[in-house]
Amino acid sequence: MFERLLRAVASRWFRLVLVLLVVLSFQTTLFGDLRPFGYAVQVLAIFVASAGVSHDLRIGMLVGLIAGFMYDAVLATPLGVSAIVFAMVGALGALFVQPFRDPPWWLRVLAVSVAAAGGEVLMPLVKSVVGLDGWLGLRVTAVAAVTLAGGLVLAWPLLAVSRWTLQEKMSLGR
Amino acid sequence: MARNRTSLTRAIIVLALAAVFFITLDLSGSGSTGTVRRAFDTVFAPVEGVTRVVTRPIATAWNAIREYDEVVAENDRLSEQVALQEGAAVSAAASVRLAQELLALNGLPTLAGINSVTAQVIGETPTNFSQTVEINQGANAGIKVGMPVLNAAGLIGKVTEVFADRSLVMLISDPDYALSVKVVTKSSRTPVTLPPLPTEDAPTVDSVLDSAQTSSTSSTSTTTTTILGFTPSATTVPDAVIAGAGTNITVPVASQLAVRETGILEGRGPGSKPVVRFLDISTRADAIEVGAPIVSAGGSRSLAPPDVVIGIVSRVVERLGTAGPVLEVELVADLSNLSFLRVLLYQPITEAGR
Known part of the structure; x- marks a missing residue:
């Protein structure tokens, strides 16, 4: 029983939830306060795109769905909207690097940034689809540009964090 | 490996x-998603609290570097503004008290009769696609979903999510926000001016004062009375009320009083002014002045009690055909700089049970 519990705790999905809690707390505190040009850098979207880039399409989507549900739980938006958007962000990140056998570091960083910025364009689109109009406009380009710039800065450390979080096996000591 | 992929695909489909x-x-208004949010908040709140403490110095340093000049300039401007308004505030407070007494005397609802909770803004929205702020009071302080939120200037929004010790407030500029409002417009009729009353039909100052057992000299009189606690003093009668004094009298008829048009105020996102739509199509655009005050309409299904100050008309856009005018609204509250807020413990009937 104790061994099964230990195995569950050591699984990468449990680790992912814990890491996402920390990333989400940074999103709601530090990155909610620091607003370059008045827009919040979406560090959670950058993390999801990093997971897609550093692993594959399925893992990117799954990480996006889990992260999105957690994000929706702290926002006033309908539960599930961010989950769908972040699933697309994770998939986009994976798709950008899929044609390359061993993409160079700068291409990974670029793919993460573009996928995260794409998420900022997809968010008002998905909100409009579910009936929450009013967010589509020129402002979206500025929001995407800020997240793209944020991605270029934060992608490298977040790629390392996502690789560590989602690695298959982790030693529990001994 | 193939089994792993299948299980991942299944998990994606299920999620x-x-x-x-x-x-x-959520969109059908079910309260069950609120339970999910509250359960998640129980786990997330401690993590967020620790991160907030750890990252606060970074955020403070960032704000200090970025906004120092702005803060100094704003401080100078506000000091001047405070000095200008100190005198006006005293007379305004007296007027407000008088208005509240009159409303209470007539059994009309006033804001003074509604309890409120003071809260502090502890966070802004972490996303770029919603206009919300987080406050440090929640269900434990009696706050419920739908309650209107004000700052010192006027209405700023409504409570949309309530947790034990914090709440989320949707700002009035959010595109999902809508509220029925009243706009005070000009009268469409010309004032009525009456000629002076004929001397023979109207009572004279002397006859009025004689009947009150007073002695009079010109329009100044000294009264003598036996009413307990009343100290007699000189009473000055204005010339305008003396019959036959030769002055035309302008009588305020009911149609000359301010007309109130009702409409729906809608947010349009950050950087855009909210608008008022669905005004009566018979309303002439020139009947609404730029600068006309906009207050909440109230009513049993309204999100806010009546006469909460919202803003003033900054632009009137007349539309062709049967569509009524659209009004752009300059909010009295500065939504970009919120600190202390007041949550009115008034839950609209439409939000009851959430």
């Missing part, structure tokens, strides 16, 4: 379907 299910549930 995607769950997302669609929850969106439908």
Whole structure:
């Protein structure tokens, strides 16, 4: 029983939830306060795109769905909207690097940034689809540009964090 | 490996379907998603609290570097503004008290009769696609979903999510926000001016004062009375009320009083002014002045009690055909700089039970 519990705790999905809690707390505190040009850098979207880039399409989507549900739980938006958007962000990140056998570091960083910025364009689109109009406009380009710039800065450390979080096996000591 | 992929695919399908299910549930107004949010908040709040403490110095340093010049300039401007308004505030407070007494005497609802909770803004929205702020009071302080939120200037929004010790407030500029409002317009009729009353029909000052057992000299009189606690003193009668004094009298008829048009105020996102739509199509655009005050309409299904100050008309856009004018609204509250707020413990009937 104790061994099964230990195995569950050591699984990468449990680790992912814990890491996402920390990333989400940074999103709601530090990155909610620091607003370059008045827009919040979406560090959670950058993390999801990093997971897609550093692993594959399925893992990117799954990480996006889990992260999105957690994000929706702290926002006033309908539960599930961010989950769908972040699933697309994770998939986009994976798709950008899929044609390359061993993409160079700068291409990974670029793919993460573009996928995260794409998420900022997809968010008002998905909100409009579910009936929450009013967010589509020129402002979206500025929001995407800020997240793209944020991605270029934060992608490298977040790629390392996502690789560590989602690695298959982790030693529990001994 | 193939088994692992299949299980991942299954998990993705299940979670995607769950997302669609929850969106439908949330948009239909079900309260069950609130339970999910509260359960998640129990786990997330401690983590967020620790991160807030750790990252606060970074955020403070960032704000200090970025906004120092602005803060100094704003401080100078506000000091001047405070000095200008100190005198006006005293007379305004007296007027407000008088108005509240009159409303109470007539059995009309006033804001003074509604309890409120003071709260502090502790966070802004972490996303770029919603206009919300987080406050440090929640269900434990009696706050419920739908309650209107004000700052010192006027209405700023409504409570949309309530946790034990914090709440989320949707700002009035959010595109999802709508509220019925009243706009005070000009009268469409010309004032009525009456000629002076004929001397023979009207009572004279002397006759009025004689009947009150007073002695009079010109329009100044000294009264003598036996009313307990009343100290007699000189009373000055203005010339305008003396019959036959030769002055035309302008009588305020009911149609000359301010007309109130009702409409729906809608937010349009950050950087855009909210608008008022659905005004009566018979309303002439020139009947609404730029600068006309806009207050909440109230009513049993309204999100806010009546006469909460919202803003003033900054632009009137007349539309062709049968569509009524659209008004752009300059909010009295500065939504970009919120600190202390007041949550009115008034839950609209439309939000009851949430």
